[in-house]
Amino acid sequence: MGHEISTNREFGMGIPRFDPWIDRCWLMGLFVAAVVLFGISLGNLPLRDWDEGIVAQVAREMARSPFGSENWIYPKELTGNPYFNKPPLVHWLIALLYSIGGVNEWTSRLPGAMLTACSVPLMYWIGRELFFQRSTAVFTALVYLTSLPVVRHGRLAMLDGAVLCFFLWLMACLLRSRRDLRWGLGVGIGFGLLCLTKGILAVLLGAIALIFLIWDTPRLVTSRYLWCGILLGVAPVALWYTAQWNQYHQTFVDAHFLNQSAKRVWETVGPNRGPIWYYLLELLKWVPWLVFLPAGFRLAWDNRTLSWAKLALLWSVIYLVAISVMKTKLPWYVLPIYPALSLVVGAQLGRMWEPLMAGISQSRAIAQARLWGALFLLLAVVAGVGSAYYTLIPDPQPDLQLVFLTLAFTLTVTAILIIRQDTQFIAVLLWGTYLTLLVLMMSNHWVWELSESYPVKPVAEMIRKATPRGQVIYTSYDFNRPSLNFYSDRAVIPASPQELQQHWNTDPHPYQLLKLSALASLPPQTQVWMAEDWVLVTRNPVTRFKPKTSAMMTQQKH
Secondary structure, three states, X not given: OHHHOOOOOOOOOXXXXXXXXXXXXXXXXXXXXXXXXXXXXOOXXXXXXXXXXXXXHHHHHXXXXXXXXXXXXXXXXOOOOEOOOOOOHHHHHHHHHHHHHOOOHXXXXXXXXXXXXXXXXXXXXXXXXXXXXXXXXXXHHHHHHOOHHHHHHHOOOOOHHHHHHHHHHHHHHHHHOOOOHHHHHHHHHHHHHHHHHHOOHHHHHHHHHHHHHHHXXXXXXXXXXXXXXXXXHHHHHHHHHHHHHHHHOHHHHHHHHHHHHHHHHHOOOOOOOOOOOHXXXXXXXXXXXXXXXXXXXXHHHHOOOOHHHHHHHHHHHHHHHHHHOOOOOOHHHHHHHXXXXXXXXXXXXXHHXXXXXXXXOHHHHHHHHHHHHHHHHHHHHHHHHHHHHHHHOOOOOHHHHHHHHHHHHHHHHHHHHHHOOOOOHHHHHHHHHHHHHHHHHHOOOOOHHHHHOOOHHHHHHHHHHHOOOOOEEEXXXXXOOHXXXXXXXXXXXXXXXXXXHHHHHHOOOOOXXXXXXXXXHOOOOOEEEEEOOEEEEEOOOOOOOOOOHHHHOOOOOO
């Protein structure tokens, strides 16, 4: 398989039978397919808590100020406090879109979704630089495109889709610079964009790229184009960080580098903890491509002298170990590993698609087909049970029924074709998985975390209508909800029963968001607004109210 390293001038196409126009068509086709999948029904669901709500708040505060003003350089939270969590590149993009299209879910999610869509043709570009066969590069990009975690989190108003896009750009330029040193400039630009998106994560991803470069093409380490590109890329990063230091001094360093980044390695942020194998369990969501992963890694190990195998093994192992040893565990931390896994699975699919070039034995192929066919039949049964469940429950869910039905049909046909040794199963599986994800994204269930708490928009609308802007509201709910703060444009702060009582009796104009069960214990003079299972209350200046803890503090778990 030594011929699998491309030595071409245009995506590895020095051989005349490789037409650059075909690759350009694939790039455009993949981009269109990605735009459809990442953009369809993008604004049909509210923003979810934490990252989406926080990013949208910061971007809106920027959009309220003139472009280039102080708020754009020194981001602020809704409360007016400095925002130290992450660098502001994605926030800038969202704020610019707010100023054009207004503040809503669609404009909040569009920048991240489109950047993630751009990462799909970049994945194809990387495949063309690494693999001799165009089909293998196509499979790599399509496996990446049809990865559920990538699609779901890439559509959200978060930073992770941008991280995927910028890192894949960095890797594509790095691979291309092996044939044209000038592409080293693009490596530095990609690194700078990563630094302006998620700060310290860029150091880990940059280290992975550097280790691969030293192992695969050490001569490039001394390339002046590479280091000039890095200097060019980090220049705006250095300017922004210098501005933060001049404004906030040690406070910024402690908050940004220590509390929000480094401490997550040895401390747990909130309830976000898990065992060291947490991300191995997260990878179980990578259906159906997980089935081919063991064989793909064996193939990569057998060909570890080749560039694609070096990159896939280094990338996946180093990144997985790095995030696994961290004490703080969050599902989207694992996203940057999926391009590496897509290389592994894409190589395995390409090997099956071109059996004569791969030299696979017929007996081994039959053994694998039986195993894979059984696994896909099992998955098809599970999907069929899911479709039946959402059909027969008292409150049927037709959209989820269709999602599972599409998946079950795809997996069944795939299993039959695998057992029959028909390599067309690859096309069926790719197309069926894409359709399944498309149906899911068109439904109201692709952000399933919204069902973990009360609907935020009716409660936020009640708060916005009943309270003056800038009003601080205390709530008996256990957790802070950034999405509620965003939609209400008010700071809603969780408080204990004792703190609620203190604020009620001491604040001149207290507002509290309480469970509906607290309504019976309110004095007659209390003003009340209701939405969902929550009431917003305030009192007249003469009223003193000592809430009954048992009735008032009924907690709803997040």
